[in-house]
Amino acid sequence: MACAVRLAREGADVTVFERGERLGRKLSATGNGQGNVTNLRMDAGHYFSDDVPKVARALARFGAEDAVRFLESMGGVFLPDSRGRVYPVGRQASAVTDLFRRELQRLHVNICCGAQISELAYDSAFRLAWAGGQMSADAVVLAAGGMAAPSFGTDGSAYALARAFGHTIAPLSPVLVHLRTDAAGVRGLRGIRVDAALRVLRGGKPVFEGRGDVLFTEDGVSGDAVFRASSHAREGDALEIDFIPDVAAERAARLLGGDEGCLLCLVNNGLGRTLFRRAAGDPHALLRLLKAYPLTVTGTRGFAQAQATRGGVPLGETDECFQSNFRAGLFFAGEILNVDGECGGYNLQWAFTSAHCAAEGALC
Numbered sequence: 001m002a003c004a005v006r007l008a009r010e011g012a013d014v015t016v017f018e019r020g021e022r023l024g025r026k027l028s029a030t031g032n033g034q035g036n037v038t039n040l041r042m043d044a045g046h047y048f049s050d051d052v053p054k055v056a057r058a059l060a061r062f063g064a065e066d067a068v069r070f071l072e073s074m075g076g077v078f079l080p081d082s083r084g085r086v087y088p089v090g091r092q093a094s095a096v097t098d099l100f101r102r103e104l105q106r107l108h109v110n111i112c113c114g115a116q117i118s119e120l121a122y123d124s125a126f127r128l129a130w131a132g133g134q135m136s137a138d139a140v141v142l143a144a145g146g147m148a149a150p151s152f153g154t155d156g157s158a159y160a161l162a163r164a165f166g167h168t169i170a171p172l173s174p175v176l177v178h179l180r181t182d183a184a185g186v187r188g189l190r191g192i193r194v195d196a197a198l199r200v201l202r203g204g205k206p207v208f209e210g211r212g213d214v215l216f217t218e219d220g221v222s223g224d225a226v227f228r229a230s231s232h233a234r235e236g237d238a239l240e241i242d243f244i245p246d247v248a249a250e251r252a253a254r255l256l257g258g259d260e261g262c263l264l265c266l267v268n269n270g271l272g273r274t275l276f277r278r279a280a281g282d283p284h285a286l287l288r289l290l291k292a293y294p295l296t297v298t299g300t301r302g303f304a305q306a307q308a309t310r311g312g313v314p315l316g317e318t319d320e321c322f323q324s325n326f327r328a329g330l331f332f333a334g335e336i337l338n339v340d341g342e343c344g345g346y347n348l349q350w351a352f353t354s355a356h357c358a359a360e361g362a363l364c
Helices: 002-009 027-033 052-061 064-073 093-106 159-163 224-230 249-255 269-278 283-291 346-363
Strands: 015-018 047-049 078-080 085-088 110-113 117-122 126-130 133-137 140-142 170-175 179-181 193-202 205-216 220-222 238-242 293-300 308-312 330-332 339-341
Touching: 002 093, 002 346, 027 093, 047 052, 052 346, 064 078, 064 085, 064 346, 085 093, 140 346, 179 224, 193 224, 205 224, 220 224, 220 293, 249 283, 269 283, 283 293, 308 339, 330 346, 339 346
Parallel strands: 015 110, 140 330
Antiparallel strands: 047 339, 078 085, 117 126, 126 133, 170 308, 179 220, 179 293, 193 205, 193 238, 205 220, 238 293
16 A cells, blocks of 8 residues: 555556455554554664665665655654654554555555455566456556465465566564463463563573563463564573563562562562462572563464564565566565564564555656
C-alpha cells in the first residue's frame, strides 16, 4: 500500500493485488491493535539480514521521521511513547489502514481483492495471472509477506514467484513469537504476568538482555520481552528471568526467610507462593529464583502465532532499490526480503522503507 501511494503520487498507473477480501487486514492487527508504526530509536542494529549495511543505507534514505511525515501526509497524527514507539494518537491500528485505503481511493489506484497471483512471468513485459484474469505490467513489486500469521494469507506461497526468476530463499523461521520452554519451569505459573528483566544464554554467555512484560502460559512464556528475545533465542538456549530488576540482591536478601509472607509486595502473590515452595524455604535458593529464574527454550509456537518471518529473498540478490539482479523491473518490499526487525515498530518501518526504495527504482 505504501509503495502504491508513492507511485500513484508520481503519476504511475498502479494496480494492487490483494489475496484476501479486504486490503490491509494484517496492518490493522499491528501493535496489539494499537498501530505501532515505527520507532524513533531507529538504526540497522535492530535488524537481522544477510546484508545489514544495505539495510542501514535504505534507512538513511527513508527512516522513522520520513515514515511519520509520510503517514501524516495522508491524515492523522502520530506520537511516540517513552520507548520511541510511534502510534496514532487514537491508538487504533485499523485507523492507519483506513488512511491508506482513503488515500489509494483518492489517487484512483486499482484495487483487486480476492486475487492471488498464481503466475508471474516475463516476455517483453511482465505477465501476471490470477483466478479472475491476467494482465501485463512494466514493473512488478512483490510485497506479499513471509510465512508469519498465515490467517492473514501470508502462507509463503509467494516465494515461488521469486524462485521462478532464479532467486533463492534464505532459511525460514518464525520470530517475534511465544517461546516454548521446559514444562516443569512454568508449572503453576500460567496466567501470571510480570515486568521483568530477561536474559538469553547460550553456552553460559548472554546473547540477549532486555526488560518488559513476561507472561507465563501453559507451555512457555510470551509477552513483549519474550517476543524481543525470540529474535535471538534458539532451541536449547537458557532463559533467566529477574523478577525484581529494580531491587538489588542485597536488599532482597534481607527480606527473605521465615514463611512465604516474606515475598508480599515484592512479587505477585501467586508467583511468590510457587517460588517459595520450589526453594523449600531456603533464603539463598529463593534469592536465586527471584533474580535468575531458569528456563530452557524447547521451541516456539511456530508461524501460526509469529509476528514476523526470518529469511526470504536475500538482499544480496537485489540492488539498492531492492530490484532483482536477475530481472530488471522486478522489485521486492517488506517481509518477503531476508530482513526482520526487533519488536517495537521495526518491521513496519522496514515495510515502509523498502516500499519507498522500490518505488524510487520503479520510477527511474
